[in-house]
Amino acid sequence: MEKTVFSESMEGIVIDEVVRDQEYSMTMKHFHDTYELYFLLEGERYYFIEKETYYVKTGDLVLVNREQVHKTSQAGCKTHDRILLQLSQRVLEPWLKSAGMYSLEKIFGDYYGVIKLSDTEWEEMKNLLLGIRNELEHRADKYELMVRFMLSQILLIICRNRKRNVVKEMPPTVQTAKHGKVHEVAEYLTVHCETGESLEALAERFFISKSYLSRIFREVTSFSVNEYRNLARVRKARELLANSDYSITEISDILGFESVTYFERIFKKHAAATPSGYRKAFQLAK
The missing domain is CATH 2.60.120.280 (Regulatory protein AraC)
Known part of the structure; x- marks a missing residue:
């Protein structure tokens, strides 16, 4: 309930x-x-x-x-x-x-x-x-x-x-082997969100199996690996739309989306606006 x-x-x-x-x-x-x-x-x-x-x-x-x-x-x-x-x-x-x-x-x-x-x-x-x-x-x-x-x-x-409490320890994060591995992967996806690495390639990079990576990433974050990567891409896209002159097609390419259509669909899902609508709203608010 x-x-x-x-x-x-x-x-x-x-x-x-x-x-x-x-x-x-x-x-x-x-x-x-x-x-x-x-x-x-x-x-x-x-x-x-x-x-x-x-x-x-x-x-x-x-x-x-x-x-x-x-x-x-x-x-x-x-x-x-x-x-x-x-x-x-x-x-x-x-x-x-x-x-x-x-x-x-x-x-x-x-x-x-x-x-x-x-x-x-x-x-x-x-x-x-x-x-x-x-x-x-x-x-x-x-x-x-x-x-x-x-x-x-x-x-x-x-x-x-x-x-x-500045000299005291901050509340600890959850420190298990599983959480540590997810932290490594999440950090990599945040920094390299434009990479189109498959789940298999990503698992190989971090020396674990594809099925294990998929399972622990969702258990810890409640996201799939691809969902998390797309969230990082959308956040970066918002920065580029607000602070650069790149076209929407160029931003889609920079962030590794397979097509502009897919980029626009993912962006709207997470940002509640189209890329062009977001850029226009940001410019009007300046």
Whole structure:
């Protein structure tokens, strides 16, 4: 069973709480243009970000930077309860700057991954999250301002926690032979996303069997090898569409797609826009 406890939003901020007591692994969308805060209220999860897998338990907070490939999957008990907070840089950054806060880019760039909170910090976080929920639900006078103040408190708690614990070890990633091998492959696919290596050639490169690579990659990341490579390609395509004069055909060739048609189909699947539409929207937003 899956139950949405609440789902509220205002410009620049979306917050929701979902409880599940069944096996669950995230589906699309696997990367996006918003910053994400994931609070695990109950249960335990594996959280794959970029190339690493983290073990997350009750009371942990996960920061996911913009454009980072990420996915959660089951670890242990099927039941879990989480609150998700998504933040828009375009909307929130000017206000945070005027308030003297660190930028979202800096906070999520420096601190992405899992943050272990003290019991006091965790209670503060829960109260602030529920406060945001209540403000968005009832929308009293100046509720937007109150929500932004509470968000700034959440971000300050995060910054203070990380500065205080800078000399301590970061929460460890899952370090088994299986996870280590998947990390190697994921890192290679991220850097060399344009390569058209077959699954067999990739398995040979990393000295494992094709069937074993296929199985462990999906177990750890919840992606197939080809899905992960295509996500890396789409992310690179977005950079090229925004910051280069290459034509769509040239970008398709650079990134190793077998045809422009296939490139456009994969891009639209993951970016929710055609390549030409994405480039046009980016240019209009400048």
